[in-house]
Amino acid sequence: MEIQDYLRILQSRWKIIAITTVVAILGALGASLLTTPIYEASTRLFVSTSAGSSVNEVYQGNLFSQQRVTSYTKLLTGETLAQRTIDKLDLGGTAAALASQVKASSAPDTVLIDVKVQDPSPERARDIANALSDEFVVMARELETPEKGGAPAARVVVEQQAQTPSTPVSPKTLRNLALGAAVGLLLGIAFAVLRDRLDNTVKDRRTVEELAGSALIGTIPFDKERQTQQAINFAEGNSSSAEAYRELRTNLQFLEVDNPPRVIVVTSSLPTEGKTTTAINIALVLAEGGQNVCLVEGDLRKPRVSKYLGVVGSVGLSSVLAGKADLDAVLQPTQYSGLTVLASGPIPPNPSELLGTETARHALAELRGRFDYVIVDASPLLPVTDATVLTAMSDGALVIARHAETKRDQLSRAVGNLQSVGATILGTIITMTPSRGRGVYEYKYYYETDKSLPQMQQAVPAQPAVQQQAPQQQAPQQQAPQPPVQQQAQYVRDEYPQQPYGGDPQEVPAYQGAPAYQGAYNGDQGQQWYGGPDHYGNEQQSGAPVPPTPRRTRRYRDDQEPWSETDAPRDHTQ
Numbered sequence: 085m086e087i088q089d090y091l092r093i094l095q096s097r098w099k100i101i102a103i104t105t106v107v108a109i110l111g112a113l114g115a116s117l118l119t120t121p122i123y124e125a126s127t128r129l130f131v132s133t134s135a136g137s138s139v140n141e142v143y144q145g146n147l148f149s150q151q152r153v154t155s156y157t158k159l160l161t162g163e164t165l166a167q168r169t170i171d172k173l174d175l176g177g178t179a180a181a182l183a184s185q186v187k188a189s190s191a192p193d194t195v196l197i198d199v200k201v202q203d204p205s206p207e208r209a210r211d212i213a214n215a216l217s218d219e220f221v222v223m224a225r226e227l228e229t230p231e232k233g234g235a236p237a238a239r240v241v242v243e244q245q246a247q248t249p250s251t252p253v254s255p256k257t258l259r260n261l262a263l264g265a266a267v268g269l270l271l272g273i274a275f276a277v278l279r280d281r282l283d284n285t286v287k288d289r290r291t292v293e294e295l296a297g298s299a300l301i302g303t304i305p306f307d308k309e310r311q312t313q314q315a316i317n318f319a320e321g322n323s324s325s326a327e328a329y330r331e332l333r334t335n336l337q338f339l340e341v342d343n344p345p346r347v348i349v350v351t352s353s354l355p356t357e358g359k360t361t362t363a364i365n366i367a368l369v370l371a372e373g374g375q376n377v378c379l380v381e382g383d384l385r386k387p388r389v390s391k392y393l394g395v396v397g398s399v400g401l402s403s404v405l406a407g408k409a410d411l412d413a414v415l416q417p418t419q420y421s422g423l424t425v426l427a428s429g430p431i432p433p434n435p436s437e438l439l440g441t442e443t444a445r446h447a448l449a450e451l452r453g454r455f456d457y458v459i460v461d462a463s464p465l466l467p468v469t470d471a472t473v474l475t476a477m478s479d480g481a482l483v484i485a486r487h488a489e490t491k492r493d494q495l496s497r498a499v500g501n502l503q504s505v506g507a508t509i510l511g512t513i514i515t516m517t518p519s520r521g522r523g524v525y526e527y528k529y530y531y532e533t534d535k536s537l538p539q540m541q542q543a544v545p546a547q548p549a550v551q552q553q554a555p556q557q558q559a560p561q562q563q564a565p566q567p568p569v570q571q572q573a574q575y576v577r578d579e580y581p582q583q584p585y586g587g588d589p590q591e592v593p594a595y596q597g598a599p600a601y602q603g604a605y606n607g608d609q610g611q612q613w614y615g616g617p618d619h620y621g622n623e624q625q626s627g628a629p630v631p632p633t634p635r636r637t638r639r640y641r642d643d644q645e646p647w648s649e650t651d652a653p654r655d656h657t658q
Contacts, residue, residue, distance in 0.1 A: 094276065097276035102272070108265065112263060112264025113260070122253055123205065125213040125246040126199060129242060131152050131239075133239075153194070160216070165216060169215050185203060196243070199220075220240060224236075224238070286485050295492055295496045296509060300513070301332060303328060303513070304325065305516075314392040315365065346455075348460065350363035350366065350460065351465055352483065352484035353464060353465055354466055363389070364389060370457050371420055375422060378424045378455040379425050380426045382470070384401070384428050385470070389427065397428060405447070411426075436473060444477065445477050462475070464498075475505070476506070476507050486515050487514050
């Protein structure tokens, strides 16, 4: 694994790391709160020998004292001194337990001994430390006094008495919290890497393309609204989901330029991967692009298209395949322009056998001849073979994989089922991808950035202007006035960006056959448009409602009309 892979894991599995770190910190805090506070009291002992009369004797006595210090630290933590302290203070417990609470240490090349006693009670710790020191002074005198009497070879003096401690030495809450955070962070990273290594679901383009052997042509983000309203209203839809389907439509139309697929099966490995919702919106987005689309409810086991689109599902594909109805009688128009639905009909007992008949092949061929695109919502590939049979009769299949849900072996087996019958896999689609994170683009921001620009209710693709012959120089023939007909808007390029109310060159609507605007712009919004002679010399009805252009600027005319006074191009050389 490279550094980028680890960074990707940290970014995608940050929740595991955060949860593990928080749990470790809470565990350290709980342990600190549940631990009994321990207080520590300390005394200091001074070890000396009898002074000599010469410098050499003093030096020898100092070395002797340092050697005694090493031995005394062992005696201070022994059970003999602990038992004498218990007897003096009349304490409960054993000598071994008390000895474990005592610590003795000395700095190198010194004759000082620090004695520390820990106990849950600060007063008890103080008393034990003082009693222990006093008993050691007596014990050292007994050990250093010769048997025949005389001065002891060394003596011990309590240089500092123990005081009552005010703060506990254990637990150290801040240290425990910092340690818990560090341990939790390391464990979280380890768990994240382990989880990523053990995760066998598909989540990225490279994995899907390797398993399917075909290109990823679409990535559909997760949208909560699709759980209740499966069909997207593309006429008003500018969300990330709508733009994802528009991108999918573009990729689908350019899969094979010379022979584009027209009968397309949409399927998945298992249910609940979003195949029906994807099939519906693929049909809708193709219809939005001006195509005549038929959506076939090819899932004869668990049909959902008729329910989601509100069409009659009691008659349909199974009725045609069983010879009980003609195809014309079961095709149903929908509320969406350009979309026709062929429902599933009654659920048959043998869907696979019914879909594998020649009647089904002829039905798909007939639909191919009537519609620009035929989108078939088929059953999942792994539970049944219906989708495999349908794909063999069509131009190919789109295989759906749900982000972080579809397992790699499931996708691989589903693709293998299609390849075993020689079916074509047009591409793969990942659905329900995270709507936030790196690499996610929001189209809505771009679309709604400037509210000041004029908005069109619904744009109609412009038709190419028809080349008209120049009128001959002859008297025009008078014709009866015709009622005004609304002309379809075309778009011409504004060639005067520096004119008043101009700006950057942009596309502005022009209307074929519209009368010229007469009169100068007076700065108000109450300007009137009225009819005038067209380029054939025919008088148009006065006061005909002609929609004005959004911008009152001079522009070149490319609609083959003669230049009017206000439309004529300005001579920039003057």
